Amino acid sequence: MTHFDEAEYMLYLDGQLDARRAAELSAHAAACGDCRALLNALKTESLMLGQAILEQDEPLPARLREAPWAVPAPAPEPASASWALWAWALSFGLAAAAVLALWTTVQPWAEQLDQAGFQSSSLLSAVFFSGAFWEGWESMFDAMQYAAVISLGLLVLALWRPWRRQSGRMTIAIALVGFVLLLGLPSGANAAEIRRGPNAGVTTGETIDNDLIVFGSAVRIDGTVKGDVIAFTQDLIVHGHVTGDVIVFAQRARVDGQVDGNIRAFCASLLLDSGAAKNVTVFAQRFDLDPRATVGGGLIGLVATATLGGKITRDLLFFSGNPTLDGTVGGDVLFRGQRLQIGPTAQIAGRIHAIGQNSPDVAQGAKLSHPVEFEFQQVPRRGRFGAGTYVFRQILAYGGAFLCGLLLIKLFPGLFAAGRKAAQHVGLAMSIGALVLISGIALVIFAVLLMIVGTGAGVATLMLFGPVLYGAQVFVGSYVGDMILHKNQTLAPSVGALALGLLILRLLSNIPFLGFFVLAAILIWGTGAICVALWSRTRLDAAPAA
Amino acid sequence: MTELSALEEAIVFQGEAELAAAIARARAGDAEAWGNLYRQHAPAIFRFCRRAMPTHEDAEDATVEIFMKLREKLGQYDPARPFSSWLYKVAANHCWDMLRRRHTRQDLETGDVESLPLASSDPGQLARLIEEQSAGGLRAALAQLPPRARMVLTLRYYADFNYDEIADALRLRRDAVGVALLRARHQLRHILTQPAAPHPATGDRS
Numbered sequence: 001m002t003h004f005d006e007a008e009y010m011l012y013l014d015g016q017l018d019a020r021r022a023a024e025l026s027a028h029a030a031a032c033g034d035c036r037a038l039l040n041a042l043k044t045e046s047l048m049l050g051q052a053i054l055e056q057d058e059p060l061p062a063r064l065r066e067a068p069w070a071v072p073a074p075a076p077e078p079a080s081a082s083w084a085l086w087a088w089a090l091s092f093g094l095a096a097a098a099v100l101a102l103w104t105t106v107q108p109w110a111e112q113l114d115q116a117g118f119q120s121s122s123l124l125s126a127v128f129f130s131g132a133f134w135e136g137w138e139s140m141f142d143a144m145q146y147a148a149v150i151s152l153g154l155l156v157l158a159l160w161r162p163w164r165r166q167s168g169r170m171t172i173a174i175a176l177v178g179f180v181l182l183l184g185l186p187s188g189a190n191a192a193e194i195r196r197g198p199n200a201g202v203t204t205g206e207t208i209d210n211d212l213i214v215f216g217s218a219v220r221i222d223g224t225v226k227g228d229v230i231a232f233t234q235d236l237i238v239h240g241h242v243t244g245d246v247i248v249f250a251q252r253a254r255v256d257g258q259v260d261g262n263i264r265a266f267c268a269s270l271l272l273d274s275g276a277a278k279n280v281t282v283f284a285q286r287f288d289l290d291p292r293a294t295v296g297g298g299l300i301g302l303v304a305t306a307t308l309g310g311k312i313t314r315d316l317l318f319f320s321g322n323p324t325l326d327g328t329v330g331g332d333v334l335f336r337g338q339r340l341q342i343g344p345t346a347q348i349a350g351r352i353h354a355i356g357q358n359s360p361d362v363a364q365g366a367k368l369s370h371p372v373e374f375e376f377q378q379v380p381r382r383g384r385f386g387a388g389t390y391v392f393r394q395i396l397a398y399g400g401a402f403l404c405g406l407l408l409i410k411l412f413p414g415l416f417a418a419g420r421k422a423a424q425h426v427g428l429a430m431s432i433g434a435l436v437l438i439s440g441i442a443l444v445i446f447a448v449l450l451m452i453v454g455t456g457a458g459v460a461t462l463m464l465f466g467p468v469l470y471g472a473q474v475f476v477g478s479y480v481g482d483m484i485l486h487k488n489q490t491l492a493p494s495v496g497a498l499a500l501g502l503l504i505l506r507l508l509s510n511i512p513f514l515g516f517f518v519l520a521a522i523l524i525w526g527t528g529a530i531c532v533a534l535w536s537r538t539r540l541d542a543a544p545a546a
Numbered sequence: 547m548t549e550l551s552a553l554e555e556a557i558v559f560q561g562e563a564e565l566a567a568a569i570a571r572a573r574a575g576d577a578e579a580w581g582n583l584y585r586q587h588a589p590a591i592f593r594f595c596r597r598a599m600p601t602h603e604d605a606e607d608a609t610v611e612i613f614m615k616l617r618e619k620l621g622q623y624d625p626a627r628p629f630s631s632w633l634y635k636v637a638a639n640h641c642w643d644m645l646r647r648r649h650t651r652q653d654l655e656t657g658d659v660e661s662l663p664l665a666s667s668d669p670g671q672l673a674r675l676i677e678e679q680s681a682g683g684l685r686a687a688l689a690q691l692p693p694r695a696r697m698v699l700t701l702r703y704y705a706d707f708n709y710d711e712i713a714d715a716l717r718l719r720r721d722a723v724g725v726a727l728l729r730a731r732h733q734l735r736h737i738l739t740q741p742a743a744p745h746p747a748t749g750d751r752s
Binding site: 006007010011014016041044045046047048049050052053054055056057058059060061063064065066067411412413414417 | 580581584585588589592593596597602606607609610611613644647648672673676677679684685688699700703704709724725727728731734
């Protein structure tokens with residue numbers, strides 16, 4: 001005689017077995033005492049469970065006694081949520097506008113960069129370098145904002161409708177991965193050789209068939225590296241042969257060996273005796289291009305003082321104070337700074353365009369194929385935007401924050417509610433926010449440094465800053481909106497209050513002089529609210545498991 | 547003995563035709579009709595949430611949010627179907643979404659399904675344990691269950707869902723519902739056999 005198991009008895013009691021199986025089971029239970037007892041016990045158990053769980057053990061809490069909304073929405077016939085529709089339209093429009101703006105702004109720069117010999121094949125490097133070298137850091141922030149709004153808009157779009165049932169996290173992951181791919185980040189680095197030590201490096205005669213990452217106080221590369229060299233050091237000397245790029249973070253760096261790729265340097269001082277076969281990018285206090293040196297591509301520099309003696313095959317883009325140009329430039333020269341001095345031995349094949357406070361000094365004997373074009377520009381750069389651009393930027397900033405709020409409500413309603421609650425405790429939120437921000441600034445600086453190299457990690461860290469910036473506005477904004485609309489104590493997310501609150505914040509932050517302090521207060525307050533909310537959520541989540 | 551939930555009482559009391567008329571009025575924007583609907587159904591929905599969600603606060607929030615959703619979705623209600631089951635369906639989907647958002651899959655389903663024996667040594671034990679519980683004791687025990695177990699018990703024994711409805715609400719395969727139910731009962735038994743202690747960790751303030 002085969003017994004049936006507990007699971008099957010439960011299915012039987014719940015009417016889930018097919019007729020034949022049920023008949024078998026029922027016949028068996030009639031004959032088998034043990035099974036009958038089990039069946040009865042299960043029956044009682046279900047009954048008890050049903051009764052106990054239905055027990056009216058708790059009255060309705062006072063705040064739920066009355067419907068929080070006196071009048072129901074006048075039932076929109078297409079049953080889509082009343083505000084989802086315009087949230088849709090808004091996000092779509094904003095995303096489209098941002099894409100257009102990004103495209104029209106970046107495209108001309110990308111072309112110029114291409115001519116300059118700087119590969120702008122990936123959108124990210126184009127966005128970044130165009131921002132950094134052509135319009136300054138402010139533009140880079142704009143570019144980031146466009147990118148943030150585009151990605152936020154896409155996220156909202158992706159999450160609102162088509163894949164409603166899909167797990168939220170999965171969709172975020174897909175969208176983020178998609179966005180990163182869109183940016184065309186450099187493909188992941190192969191496993192590299194890593195060397196550490198006070199005098200790490202590559203000795204004469206030694207060959208490394210891989211990328212090399214090296215940490216040390218004094219690094220010498222005398223041998224051959226068949227790959228890239230990434231060095232973090234106080235002193236770097238590249239005397240040997242590097243077939244890939246040289247990326248260097250150093251106090252002093254000197255390259256007198258052979259570099260077949262690009263050189264990207266972040267140094268206090270950089271001395272190039274031999275140059276590089278491709279392009280050179282340099283951020284430095286002091287930069288010297290030796291007269292013997294040859295740069296196979298273009299040169300881009302952000303340097304305080306510089307002497308450029310060698311040969312630059314393609315374009316020269318230079319941000320500097322008073323650099324001296326004595327060498328040869330095969331392409332155009334674009335200079336921005338105080339005063340460019342063109343020495344007697346200089347030869348420039350392309351056009352020379354200088355932007356700054358003083359017109360370039362051209363020594364007798366310098367061979368220029370074109371006359372120097374000079375554009376006078378004052379140091380202050382504020383207020384150069386037209387009214388239209390200004391309004392557009394404001395709308396963009398507002399839209400970004402609003403999209404972020406919608407996203408929060410949609411994805412993490414619990415977190416949103418917790419953040420709103422946390423924002424009500426102004427003192428606590430402010431103090432925690434201040435604390436976090438001070439320690440966070442170091443992180444952001446690091447992220448900016450990494451970003452310059454184009455490392456994915458840097459991008460990711462920097463992207464974290466965006467959500468915090470927006471999130472802060474969202475929490476403070478919804479708090480302000482609530483105060484004004486008197487949306488009493490319900491925790492239900494109120495999109496209207498959010499929209500109003502954000503609008504007020506945006507207006508306040510545009511008051512001359514005071515606006516800066518308003519922004520700072522929002523950032524501190526909101527960051528604190530985010531931290532408190534995150535903290536309380538994780539505590540809550542951990543609790544039931546205990 | 548509370549054989550009927552307050553919701554069912556309300557329906558019996560009100561009569562089907564009256565309910566349909568009230569829903570129609572509320573849909574048209576009648577504040578009073580909406581207020582009545584709310585007052586009649588909020589207690590049952592709150593108790594549902596109180597069982598489905600881990601803390602009192604979560605249950606309150608969920609109740610408010612469910613009615614907000616209902617207000618938007620009232621146009622989707624098909625009067626041919628019972629109002630209560632539609633109401634619970636909306637509530638179940640909302641609570642499960644909330645729980646899912648908060649937890650990863652591992653949290654929802656603690657431990658390994660296969661490793662837990664599906665037969666108990668003493669089948670009558672749970673009935674006795676439940677009988678010994680004070681009012682609210684069972685709810686406190688429910689609060690300690692992992693979300694899926696809590697949800698499946700609430701749906702089956704409070705909202706009286708059938709297996710298909712449970713499968714739909716929890717996005718489970720239909721044949722996984724029985725296993726989930728049985729497991730939940732075992733887990734409940736396990737919690738009830740632990741020495742009774744206050745559960746400050748659950749944030750329960752009943």
